[in-house]
Amino acid sequence: MTMQDIAKSDDGVKIIRATSAFDCGGRCPLRLHVKDNVIIKVEGDDTAGPEFQLRACVRCRAYKHYVHHKDRIMHPLKRVGPKGTGEYERISWDEALDTVASKIKETKDKYGSQAIFFLAGGGYHGNLHGAGQIGKLLAMMGGFTTDYGNISSEGAVWAVMSTYGDVMVGHSREDFLNSKLILIWGWDPARMISGTNTMYHLIQAKEAGVKIISIGPRYDDTTSTLECEWIPVRPGTDTAMMVAMANVIIKNNLQDQAFLDKYTLGFDKFKDYVLGDEDGIEKTPEWAAEITGVPAERIEALAKEYATTDPACLMDCQGPARSAMGEQYNRCAITLTAMTGNIGKNGGSAAGGLMGIPVGHMFRSPGIPGMKNPVEAGGKSIRGTLDLRDRVIKRVHKVKISDCLLEGTAGGYPADIKMVWSVSNNYVNQYGNANKASRALKQVDFMVSNEIFMTPTAKHADIILPVTTAAEKSDISRPWPSGPYFTFINQAIQPQGECKSDLEIAYALAERLGFNDFKQAENEEWLRLFCENNEQLKEHIKDFDKYKEEGVVRVELKEPIVAFKKEIEDPENHPFKTPSGKIEIFSQRAADIDLPNVPPIPKYLSTAEDRYDPLYEKYPLQVLTPHGRNRVHSTLTNIEELQEVDPHRVWINPIDADPRGIKSEDDLYIWNDRGKIAIKAWVTERIVPGVLCIFQGTWYDPDDEGIDQGGCANTLTTDAYSGGGGAILNTLLVEVAKA
Numbered sequence: 001m002t003m004q005d006i007a008k009s010d011d012g013v014k015i016i017r018a019t020s021a022f023d024c025g026g027r028c029p030l031r032l033h034v035k036d037n038v039i040i041k042v043e044g045d046d047t048a049g050p051e052f053q054l055r056a057c058v059r060c061r062a063y064k065h066y067v068h069h070k071d072r073i074m075h076p077l078k079r080v081g082p083k084g085t086g087e088y089e090r091i092s093w094d095e096a097l098d099t100v101a102s103k104i105k106e107t108k109d110k111y112g113s114q115a116i117f118f119l120a121g122g123g124y125h126g127n128l129h130g131a132g133q134i135g136k137l138l139a140m141m142g143g144f145t146t147d148y149g150n151i152s153s154e155g156a157v158w159a160v161m162s163t164y165g166d167v168m169v170g171h172s173r174e175d176f177l178n179s180k181l182i183l184i185w186g187w188d189p190a191r192m193i194s195g196t197n198t199m200y201h202l203i204q205a206k207e208a209g210v211k212i213i214s215i216g217p218r219y220d221d222t223t224s225t226l227e228c229e230w231i232p233v234r235p236g237t238d239t240a241m242m243v244a245m246a247n248v249i250i251k252n253n254l255q256d257q258a259f260l261d262k263y264t265l266g267f268d269k270f271k272d273y274v275l276g277d278e279d280g281i282e283k284t285p286e287w288a289a290e291i292t293g294v295p296a297e298r299i300e301a302l303a304k305e306y307a308t309t310d311p312a313c314l315m316d317c318q319g320p321a322r323s324a325m326g327e328q329y330n331r332c333a334i335t336l337t338a339m340t341g342n343i344g345k346n347g348g349s350a351a352g353g354l355m356g357i358p359v360g361h362m363f364r365s366p367g368i369p370g371m372k373n374p375v376e377a378g379g380k381s382i383r384g385t386l387d388l389r390d391r392v393i394k395r396v397h398k399v400k401i402s403d404c405l406l407e408g409t410a411g412g413y414p415a416d417i418k419m420v421w422s423v424s425n426n427y428v429n430q431y432g433n434a435n436k437a438s439r440a441l442k443q444v445d446f447m448v449s450n451e452i453f454m455t456p457t458a459k460h461a462d463i464i465l466p467v468t469t470a471a472e473k474s475d476i477s478r479p480w481p482s483g484p485y486f487t488f489i490n491q492a493i494q495p496q497g498e499c500k501s502d503l504e505i506a507y508a509l510a511e512r513l514g515f516n517d518f519k520q521a522e523n524e525e526w527l528r529l530f531c532e533n534n535e536q537l538k539e540h541i542k543d544f545d546k547y548k549e550e551g552v553v554r555v556e557l558k559e560p561i562v563a564f565k566k567e568i569e570d571p572e573n574h575p576f577k578t579p580s581g582k583i584e585i586f587s588q589r590a591a592d593i594d595l596p597n598v599p600p601i602p603k604y605l606s607t608a609e610d611r612y613d614p615l616y617e618k619y620p621l622q623v624l625t626p627h628g629r630n631r632v633h634s635t636l637t638n639i640e641e642l643q644e645v646d647p648h649r650v651w652i653n654p655i656d657a658d659p660r661g662i663k664s665e666d667d668l669y670i671w672n673d674r675g676k677i678a679i680k681a682w683v684t685e686r687i688v689p690g691v692l693c694i695f696q697g698t699w700y701d702p703d704d705e706g707i708d709q710g711g712c713a714n715t716l717t718t719d720a721y722s723g724g725g726g727a728i729l730n731t732l733l734v735e736v737a738k739a
């Protein structure tokens with residue numbers, strides 16, 4: 001038993017230092033007050049003075065309502081009604097594990113291991129207890145088929161890999177103070193956190209007099225908190241605006257030509273495109289104004305201000321990159337930062353949307369590193385290639401899992417899937433085209449889901465294995481993407497009901513399947529060994545017991561971390577990791593792919609489901625599907641206290657609402673050819689006309705007519721992906737009307 005009893009008061013309340021393991025990017029130290037195995041109160045960080053406190057937000061403040069929610073799955077379940085309806089009966093762990101073990105063996109014997117699909121998501125961000133061990137077990141059993149790519153940030157990853165050859169493109173947040181101008185471009189850290197305390201550092205910069213301008217389709221929480229100028233832009237058109245800014249910079253000869261000559265490749269080709277020498281169309285501010293809705297004068301003035309303010313910081317992110325040509329937005333943002341010589345410099349930025357710094361990025365789920373999946377033996381490496389066609393040899397793109405399940409080898413997918421094991425994800429709800437995902441899972445022979453709640457995905461499983469929350473197990477964790485610190489999750493309470501962690505499920509199954517040496521160490525011992533033996537970790541975590549006791553280890557930075565500082569200051573010895581060793585504004589690797597949606601220089605191109613698509617006549621509204629403030633994806637959606645914080649409403653501008661007779665709180669239907677949702681209205685000028693905003697993550701809940709009463713954004717989104725592999729979750733057209 002590893003219960004921590006760090007402080008004990010007379011009334012029998014213990015205070016446990018922990019964090020949640022949610023996938024929000026933050027990681028906030030919590031003090032969980034526990035009495036009689038119940039969390040009765042949650043307090044935040046007290047391990048530093050106010051200026052260094054890692055302040056928890058509304059989601060972790062509601063942690064006790066989540067851990068002790070009445071709808072927790074408390075024991076193994078077997079499906080007794082049709083798939084998707086949620087009709088289950090209680091069974092014993094023995095029966096559940098025997099069934100799963102025999103289904104694995106049966107599927108392997110009858111069809112081969114490739115017929116088993118391992119579907120793992122980001123629901124749990126601890127290091128020891130997550131999905132990795134289930135993967136390891138399946139690999140030992142002969143392997144599995146799985147997906148490739150990242151539902152979050154594949155567009156941005158492709159952009160930075162093609163341009164820099166590196167994903168570490170961030171600065172540590174205190175470097176904002178060194179800037180003179182910050183352009184927040186499609187980024188809303190007040191809501192999506194982006195590393196605990198990012199807003200704190202932005203507010204400090206604002207108070208110190210740094211000018212901040214926000215560019216995006218919504219007047220979002222960050223813009224309102226910082227009270228900064230908002231430049232409204234239509235979704236999916238940022239690249240056009242950036243290209244026009246490049247035009248203004250070139251026409252006024254404001255580019256840092258010495259920087260471009262020394263560090264970059266292919267600027268001339270980009271310049272030919274921008275000036276119209278390539279295709280006869282000059283990308284002027286007037287050209288961009290028609291596309292973006294931003295007045296030409298504003299684009300011109302912004303370009304000049306950005307190019308003449310030194311240093312200036314352009315913060316692009318991943319939301320706009322989750323669109324039909326998303327990687328071009330990040331590629332073009334990088335090009336602007338190169339044109340202004342802001343890369344590798346304090347107060348500047350490398351752009352690229354990922355914002356990671358190389359501290360605390362060493363955590364991996366055990367079982368994944370070095371894990372050989374026999375099914376993939378002989379397949380091409382999925383890493384290091386920009387050409388997605390090379391990756392699909394053995395794996396399936398994340399958003400194409402439904403098609404793989406439905407079409408199998410006949411559709412060109414690597415296997416005919418008979419069994420699915422879903423761990424810490426809500427596939428039906430969170431990937432494009434929920435109706436198709438539901439259809440696909442319904443025709444799988446056997447599905448098992450490890451879950452905490454009866455989610456829309458779990459409802460498709462034949463067997464559900466009840467899983468513990470992070471409060472019920474000890475683990476180590478870290479924030480992404482910024483840090484720099486590590487947290488210890490001390491087990492606060494005993495597992496609820498009969499719940500087990502994924503790790504314990506893997507152990508129990510390993511025994512049944514005859515892998516007697518599967519378990520390498522007791523949990524706490526495992527954590528200690530991991531911290532002591534991991535090269536990067538041991539540099540920071542010098543005293544495991546202290547780490548555990550205090551719940552957090554902070555990495556002291558002597559100076560702010562600045563991406564590519566070495567590459568800029570000492571280019572001879574530190575080339576960029578691209579084939580040319582330079583920042584590749586022109587990418588030969590992209591040119592070799594030779595596809596129209598993978599241009600070798602950053603370009604704005606019209607796409608399916610934009611305003612120029614003929615479909616726009618039928619469906620004249622664009623949609624944004626950002627991440628909700630009161631939940632983490634679909635996690636916490638069912639917490640009533642959090643629903644009150646921010647009721648689920650579609651944002652609609654009065655210009656679109658009035659002609660349709662729509663008022664705030666009206667019941668609406670929103671639909672396209674993929675599906676139809678029911679949702680209430682919020683009429684607001686905080687969104688540009690012609691665009692709706694539906695926060696993703698509410699639970700898919702189709703009624704008898706197939707209308708999703710849960711208002712799930714992904715009932716409307718597509719399961720297509722961009723040229724760089726980005727999930728297209730912010731490019732879609734719909735119509736809306738009163739219900």
Ligand SMILES: Nc1nc2c(c(=O)[nH]1)N[C@H]1C(S)=C(S)[C@@H](COP(=O)(O)OP(=O)(O)OC[C@H]3O[C@@H](n4cnc5c(=O)[nH]c(N)nc54)[C@H](O)[C@@H]3O)O[C@H]1N2
Nearest residue numbers: 024152186188192216235236317318319320626627632633
């Ligand atoms: N509260 C909360 N925080 C979270 C999460 C959560 O679910 N809830 N999820 C976490 C995870 S896993 C991730 S990957 C990150 C995601 O972080 P992001 O990808 O940054 O988040 P999004 O909310 O998708 O999008 C950010 C902003 O982009 C804007 N946007 C969308 N399309 C466009 C466009 O075409 N142009 C412009 N200029 N702006 C556009 C949206 O209005 C939104 O405000 O957030 C993390 N943090």
Ligand SMILES: Nc1nc2c(c(=O)[nH]1)N[C@H]1C(S)=C(S)[C@@H](COP(=O)(O)OP(=O)(O)OC[C@H]3O[C@@H](n4cnc5c(=O)[nH]c(N)nc54)[C@H](O)[C@@H]3O)O[C@H]1N2
Nearest residue numbers: 121122123124152424425426430450625633634635696729
């Ligand atoms: N329309 C639209 N869709 C999006 C996005 C968007 O911007 N727009 N963003 C996308 C992004 S960035 C992401 S990262 C994905 C996230 O999508 P998912 O990775 O599917 O995330 P969640 O919806 O939070 O689902 C996680 C599930 O894991 C469960 N869980 C938590 N802890 C554990 C555990 O220890 N073990 C097990 N077995 N289960 C656990 C939770 O109960 C929850 O049901 O969503 C994507 N979907």
Ligand SMILES: [Mo]
Nearest residue numbers: 122151152153
């Ligand atoms: Mo994500």
